[in-house]
Amino acid sequence: MPGRREVLKFAAASLTLLVSRVGAGATAAISILAVRVWPARDYTRVTLEHDQAIKYSHMLVKDPQRLVLDLEGVEFNSVLQMLPSKVIDADPYIKLIRAGRNKPGVVRVVIELKGEVKPQVFSLQPIGEYGHRLVLDLYPLEPIDPLMALLEKSGESPLKAESALDGHAKAAERPAEKPAEKPEIARLVTIVLDPGHGGEDPGAIGRGGSHEKNVTLSVARRLKEKIDATPNMRSVLTRDGDYFIPLHQRVQKARRVQADLFVSVHADAFIKSTARGSSVFVLSETGASSSAARWLANKENSADLVGGVNIGVKDPYLARTLLDLSQTATINDSLKLGKHVLGELGRINTLHKGQVEQAGFAVLKAPDIPSILIETAFISNPEEEARLNDEAYQDRMAEAILKGLRRYFAKNPPLAKSKLARLD
Ligand SMILES: [Zn+2]
Numbered sequence: 001m002p003g004r005r006e007v008l009k010f011a012a013a014s015l016t017l018l019v020s021r022v023g024a025g026a027t028a029a030i031s032i033l034a035v036r037v038w039p040a041r042d043y044t045r046v047t048l049e050h051d052q053a054i055k056y057s058h059m060l061v062k063d064p065q066r067l068v069l070d071l072e073g074v075e076f077n078s079v080l081q082m083l084p085s086k087v088i089d090a091d092p093y094i095k096l097i098r099a100g101r102n103k104p105g106v107v108r109v110v111i112e113l114k115g116e117v118k119p120q121v122f123s124l125q126p127i128g129e130y131g132h133r134l135v136l137d138l139y140p141l142e143p144i145d146p147l148m149a150l151l152e153k154s155g156e157s158p159l160k161a162e163s164a165l166d167g168h169a170k171a172a173e174r175p176a177e178k179p180a181e182k183p184e185i186a187r188l189v190t191i192v193l194d195p196g197h198g199g200e201d202p203g204a205i206g207r208g209g210s211h212e213k214n215v216t217l218s219v220a221r222r223l224k225e226k227i228d229a230t231p232n233m234r235s236v237l238t239r240d241g242d243y244f245i246p247l248h249q250r251v252q253k254a255r256r257v258q259a260d261l262f263v264s265v266h267a268d269a270f271i272k273s274t275a276r277g278s279s280v281f282v283l284s285e286t287g288a289s290s291s292a293a294r295w296l297a298n299k300e301n302s303a304d305l306v307g308g309v310n311i312g313v314k315d316p317y318l319a320r321t322l323l324d325l326s327q328t329a330t331i332n333d334s335l336k337l338g339k340h341v342l343g344e345l346g347r348i349n350t351l352h353k354g355q356v357e358q359a360g361f362a363v364l365k366a367p368d369i370p371s372i373l374i375e376t377a378f379i380s381n382p383e384e385e386a387r388l389n390d391e392a393y394q395d396r397m398a399e400a401i402l403k404g405l406r407r408y409f410a411k412n413p414p415l416a417k418s419k420l421a422r423l424d
Pocket residue numbers: 196197203204212266267300
């Protein structure tokens with residue numbers, strides 16, 4: 001961290017630079033407008049938002065491990081001075097950040113790391129409320145595997161992932177005080193819950209200032225607790241914190257844990273504050289069921305642009321998904337699931353539309369996992385925004401979704417799964 005004297009020196013240097021630049025008739029220095037740090041177990045992201053396109057270079061340096069970033073033509077301002085204070089102790093990857101003027105016209109940002117990382121450094125064009133952004137993503141050398149995390153937590157070995165039934169049989173063998181009950185769901189099912197948005201992408205913002213990303217996470221966490229407390233059901237969150245995950249990676253996580261169902265949780269928004277009610281969407285192969293559904297799918301799919309995806313990294317999974325032909329059967333199951341959940345939501349809230357709608361949501365594209373997207377309520381409607389922030393209402397919302405899931409499984413019992421874990 002630069003001491004006070006060094007900061008003064010920087011200030012003096014930038015003043016000199018400013019004078020010489022003005023003298024040479026150069027363009028104004030680039031200003032960093034905001035700095036944000038999004039720490040998470042999956043990866044930590046550092047975002048520098050600035051007013052003009054920026055020229056930068058970066059390098060990894062050892063002993064101690066650090067990422068060095070040089071920014072050209074940037075003024076060392078109070079926003080950059082704040083950068084060190086943005087790091088929290090619990091950050092899995094960043095020990096500390098220093099920033100200062102390295103040589104005339106160059107600001108150097110040094111990120112001291114807690115261990116080796118695989119960095120991705122890329123820039124994003126202005127979109128929505130955001131100006132230019134320079135993004136530094138710090139990934140672990142070995143990516144976090146959601147399947148391993150799930151098995152570690154439940155103390156299972158990969159081959160015993162379906163041991164819940166065995167456990168039930170053993171319990172029945174014991175001299176039983178009461179007759180063994182048949183579990184409602186015949187085998188252990190895994191439900192992936194996807195809290196929409198996160199990190200750089202706040203989702204819709206209510207008039208009272210609440211962010212969709214926070215509401216979706218609260219409802220999903222409550223739903224997870226309820227699912228995990230239900231015999232033969234368990235759940236995995238695509239994110240359990242405030243950070244961004246690209247849409248295709250949410251799908252990929254669900255496939256990796258061999259999810260039986262995928263449920264994406266959102267909150268709707270519209271220009272008119274009177275719009276209200278819950279809705280449920282599934283994927284469409286042939287086009288949206290209404291222009292409103294198409295509009296919404298486009299809006300939700302733009303999350304990647306706002307949240308920030310490194311387009312330099314090719315995604316082999318995406319190409320293969322397009323070739324998959326099993327989608328029709330999966331969509332039929334998704335429609336059944338959607339109907340049950342919509343029916344239960346109708347008991348606790350107005351329905352925005354009386355039937356399940358369809359459109360091309362990117363997050364619902366797992367070819368083999370029935371997937372739904374729930375718009376819990378309109379965050380743009382002040383009354384519904386207040387309810388979305390109410391803990392008791394969040395709990396009722398989660399309870400209604402759980403009931404819908406259970407009804408689906410009661411009508412569509414899960415088939416036995418292959419013993420072999422899918423490794424893609
Ligand atoms: Zn959303």
